[in-house]
Amino acid sequence: MKPINEMKVQFPSRSVNERLARSVVSAFAAGLDPTLDELADLRTAVSEAVTNCIVHAYPDSIGKISLQLRLFTDGRLSVKITDWGVGIDDIKQAMTPLYTSGGEDRAGLGFSVMESFCDRVRVRSKAGHGTTVTLDKYILSRHTEAV
Amino acid sequence: MTIQTTRSEDTLTVHLTGELDHHSAAGWRSAIDREAICCHPKRLVLDFSDVTFMDSSGIGLVMGRYKLMRSWGGDLRLGGLSPRLRQMMSLAGIDRLPVWEEGENHETY
Ligand SMILES: Nc1ncnc2c1ncn2[C@@H]1O[C@H](COP(=O)(O)OP(=O)(O)OP(=O)(O)O)[C@@H](O)[C@H]1O
Ligand SMILES: [Mg+2]
Numbered sequence: 170m171k172p173i174n175e176m177k178v179q180f181p182s183r184s185v186n187e188r189l190a191r192s193v194v195s196a197f198a199a200g201l202d203p204t205l206d207e208l209a210d211l212r213t214a215v216s217e218a219v220t221n222c223i224v225h226a227y228p229d230s231i232g233k234i235s236l237q238l239r240l241f242t243d244g245r246l247s248v249k250i251t252d253w254g255v256g257i258d259d260i261k262q263a264m265t266p267l268y269t270s271g272g273e274d275r276a277g278l279g280f281s282v283m284e285s286f287c288d289r290v291r292v293r294s295k296a297g298h299g300t301t302v303t304l305d306k307y308i309l310s311r312h313t314e315a316v
Numbered sequence: 317m318t319i320q321t322t323r324s325e326d327t328l329t330v331h332l333t334g335e336l337d338h339h340s341a342a343g344w345r346s347a348i349d350r351e352a353i354c355c356h357p358k359r360l361v362l363d364f365s366d367v368t369f370m371d372s373s374g375i376g377l378v379m380g381r382y383k384l385m386r387s388w389g390g391d392l393r394l395g396g397l398s399p400r401l402r403q404m405m406s407l408a409g410i411d412r413l414p415v416w417e418e419g420e421n422h423e424t425y
Contacts, residue, residue: 187339213371273380275376279372282371
């Protein structure tokens with residue numbers, strides 16, 4: 170399926186850009202007239218994935234993060250977050266609720282939040298090379314009425 | 317992000333305003349801990365009614381403050397959580413801890 174709209178941005182892994190990433194997603198999704206809940210779901214899931222790049226992928230350095238957004242005719246919004254950081258050895262373990270390799274202020278719930286707020290979460294990673302997280306969410310509510 | 321703290325008798329109340337993400341959480345954490353560690357209040361109340369966004373960094377903040385308060389036998393109360401924030405807290409099992417403010421309606425999911 171070909172996207173009907175798409176965009177891609179890149180930014181350094183600085184924590185101020187967590188907010189920037191949320192704003193980009195809001196702006197991109199606005200054309201779909203999402204409900205406030207759908208928008209909050211998306212913003213939260215993207216915030217989780219981008220924060221993971223900042224905290225885990227590049228723990229002691231600043232690297233680049235790519236955020237790719239695509240919209241399809243069936244109302245599916247697909248968000249791909251890519252980093253070229255440390256990668257994940259064991260994806261299954263990483264996605265287990267409450268698992269964290271981080272310090273005491275991490276809950277280990279980022280992936281759980283992504284999964285509860287999106288229709289699909291896919292993770293591809295290679296240790297030493299980086300990670301790609303793809304979040305899919307259907308914005309159906311008003312979209313279907315509009316077509 | 318702003319923070320406002322008030323202290324009365326044994327209770328430290330912290331009113332959080334703004335977006336709670338990894339970027340803002342560090343500042344909030346140190347502000348809360350500074351106040352809490354100096355005076356060991358019996359109760360810490362975190363008021364979320366003006367938190368406009370929260371991700372799992374907020375869950376981590378709450379879990380960490382719960383442990384801190386328990387370390388001297390104090391307790392933590394959460395107030396002003398929207399159904400969305402409450403749903404997120406439940407991912408961590410926080411909804412099963414005795415942290416709800418009196419008068420908060422547990423049924424409003
Ligand atoms: N982009 C990434 N690069 C490398 N490791 C990652 C990445 N994303 C996640 N991880 C690994 O997966 C674990 C789980 O991630 P998750 O977001 O669920 O929890 P967390 O980030 O540790 O805590 P929280 O999100 O609750 O603050 C992380 O602790 C980390 O080990
Ligand atoms: Mg995380």
